[in-house]
Amino acid sequence: MKSIAIAVLMFVTTAVSAQRERVKGSRNVKDVSEVLRPFTDIKVTDGLEVTLIADSQPSYELEMDDNLIELISFDVRDSVLLVSARKDIRSAKRLNITVRFVTLNSVSLDAKSKVKAQSVLKSDFFRGSFLDDSQFEGEIKAKQATITANSNSKIEMDYMGDDLTMNVTDNAFAKADINTKKITLSASGRSDLELKGNAQTVSLDLNDNAECKAETFNTDVININATGSSTTIVTADQEIIVDLDEKAELHVYGEPKLMIERFTGTSKILKKE
16 A cells, blocks of 8 residues: 555656746846747747748847746757747746748647748748647748648648648648649548638548538639538539548539549538529
């Protein structure tokens, strides 16, 4: 019995020590700035909110309670800038973080972090990873781009380029204005997508209770694979290739040619005006 009690005490002690110290801001606001080593990718974590601005030199600017400044870490390794907090910041009068960049090839967010890009993110190939209740807002111009979102994360973005791939799962939400030649999109869980813009060819793969609303997204050819209780709302000028199963619903605007490869379960195709 004594050994069990000791084991429990050790477990509790370890768990408590593993918790990060909580800190409140002093409410005395101070501004600081510093030049950063060159980087091409950024990751933001620990629930921090960062504003991105393009510039000729990489740097950061902080406007925040003076006792919190030393808690914000900017670490550049292998061209990746990691923005994190050394302690758990519970409240602050100001907590503004601005990162100035020259070129960005990727943005990664997790742990309820947020990024707003005030400048266009330009790259040949861009990668966005928005996980764990994070939020991203910005405009992307890239020949190719891959976007991943999960766990209640939210995306509001404009994309202009040749080839966009999006994978959205676990209650994530994406609102996108897209102008591209090709888009490949997969959605599952209770994820929700709102698309507008233009594309030549579109591939949609929806599962579970995912919903894709794209009635104002103008396309030529769409290939749709939908299962579960998913709902897909699309517009096409030329052709829609359909593979529906289980309780999936497809709502069609326009007068495209329908090519049905599979139409099983209690799935539905509804013509809309």
